[in-house]
Amino acid sequence: MSSKWLPAAGAGRGLALAQLANAVGDGAFVVTSALFFTRVVGLSEAEVGLGLTVAWLVGFLAGVPLGNLADRRGARGVAVLLAVSTAVSVSAFLFVRSFPLFVIAAIAYACSQTGLTAARQALLAGLIAPAERTRIRAFLQATVNGGLAVGALAGGVALKFDTEAAYLTVFALDGVSFLLAAWLLHRVPRVAVSVRVAGEPRLAVLRDRPYAVLALLNSIMLLFMPLLSLIGPLWIVTRTDAPSWAVASLMIVNTLGVTFFQVRVARGVRDLRTATRAIRYGGVAMLGACAVFAVTALDMNSWAAAATVVVASALLTLGEMKAASGAWEISFGLAPADKQGQYQGFFGTGPAIARMLGPALLTTVVLGWGPIGWIAVGALFLGTSALTGPAVKWAARTRAVSVDGSVASV
Numbered sequence: 001m002s003s004k005w006l007p008a009a010g011a012g013r014g015l016a017l018a019q020l021a022n023a024v025g026d027g028a029f030v031v032t033s034a035l036f037f038t039r040v041v042g043l044s045e046a047e048v049g050l051g052l053t054v055a056w057l058v059g060f061l062a063g064v065p066l067g068n069l070a071d072r073r074g075a076r077g078v079a080v081l082l083a084v085s086t087a088v089s090v091s092a093f094l095f096v097r098s099f100p101l102f103v104i105a106a107i108a109y110a111c112s113q114t115g116l117t118a119a120r121q122a123l124l125a126g127l128i129a130p131a132e133r134t135r136i137r138a139f140l141q142a143t144v145n146g147g148l149a150v151g152a153l154a155g156g157v158a159l160k161f162d163t164e165a166a167y168l169t170v171f172a173l174d175g176v177s178f179l180l181a182a183w184l185l186h187r188v189p190r191v192a193v194s195v196r197v198a199g200e201p202r203l204a205v206l207r208d209r210p211y212a213v214l215a216l217l218n219s220i221m222l223l224f225m226p227l228l229s230l231i232g233p234l235w236i237v238t239r240t241d242a243p244s245w246a247v248a249s250l251m252i253v254n255t256l257g258v259t260f261f262q263v264r265v266a267r268g269v270r271d272l273r274t275a276t277r278a279i280r281y282g283g284v285a286m287l288g289a290c291a292v293f294a295v296t297a298l299d300m301n302s303w304a305a306a307a308t309v310v311v312a313s314a315l316l317t318l319g320e321m322k323a324a325s326g327a328w329e330i331s332f333g334l335a336p337a338d339k340q341g342q343y344q345g346f347f348g349t350g351p352a353i354a355r356m357l358g359p360a361l362l363t364t365v366v367l368g369w370g371p372i373g374w375i376a377v378g379a380l381f382l383g384t385s386a387l388t389g390p391a392v393k394w395a396a397r398t399r400a401v402s403v404d405g406s407v408a409s410v
Contacts, residue, residue: 294370
């Protein structure tokens with residue numbers, strides 16, 4: 001039997017423990033990276049922004065080739081290699097003190113991270129039965145949030161001391177966490193290597209138009225990420241009467257919500273039909289969250305404003321969990337069994353796209369248009385979620401699968 005926090009003993013639990021290890025490192029990185037790069041590495045804020053933008057752009061382009069490498073050379077071995085390379089690139093930050101070297105290390109880090117994500121997904125697809133993949137993926141997501149919280153606490157200690165030694169220690173621990181993840185990944189079983197058929201395109205996913213449309217729709221739904229981490233906090237501080245601590249409630253509600261309820265929310269997702277329904281519900285919840293955020297612009301006392309922010313955050317978190325559950329089922333269910341690495345690498349570019357394009361777009365719409373901007377963003381989520389169903393049916397018609405998960409005639 002599975003525990004409340006981890007899958008049953010076996011491959012799923014091994015993947016969850018590896019995910020927990022590197023999530024701790026990611027949490028520490030997110031909390032401390034900006035100050036580390038400016039105060040320890042000695043870069044300007046503009047240099048940090050430019051360097052990371054370039055790095056994640058290259059990482060975005062590397063996702064599919066590295067996922068394909070996992071298909072052809074073995075998902076476990078590639079995942080272990082990329083976890084080690086992530087540890088090496090993080091450790092490199094401890095020594096670089098110039099902008100060019102920082103960019104090189106950041107590119108190595110971004111490519112390793114995007115490739116590791118694709119390889120881990122291919123490993124999950126190869127080790128877990130199709131009917132169980134979304135449930136196990138939900139466990140992994142809950143584990144990630146728990147690990148991020150622990151890592152954020154470690155980063156918070158460094159921020160409290162605000163010394164070079166504290167930042168160096170946190171980054172060193174970050175590197176160690178990825179080495180631990182590599183060791184844990186090495187302990188899970190191997191996955192069979194796929195062989196490319198003669199004449200078959202090397203990166204077939206790039207020619208799969210229905211899947212590309214679904215990946216694009218998923219990228220739009222993932223705009224909730226900068227909404228939660230950047231736009232929401234800016235809105236609270238500049239447009240509402242809520243106290244400043246209400247900003248922290250966004251991440252607290254989200255982290256706790258996903259950690260405790262993601263597995264439960266994902267239980268109803270069993271095939272492509274239930275996946276599209278979950279995404280529709282996610283779009284409705286996100287529209288509701290945006291409408292509640294819009295209400296916070298009204299004249300109300302600080303406690304009422306703070307309570308309204310918490311409600312909005314809860315709705316946004318519910319939308320995230322619903323949409324994520326559906327997206328996992330779709331990404332696995334419509335990918336050929338022998339090409340899970342490259343397909344997951346392609347679908348996994350969504351977060352990078354949302355992080356690259358979301359801040360500028362959402363800042364203009366929400367902070368520029370005010371409450372009307374919130375409603376427009378909510379309508380975008382709702383419309384995107386509604387389009388997912390027809391796109392899934394289109395994709396299902398092009399391969400031997402039906403929306404209810406049964407084999408279709410072709």
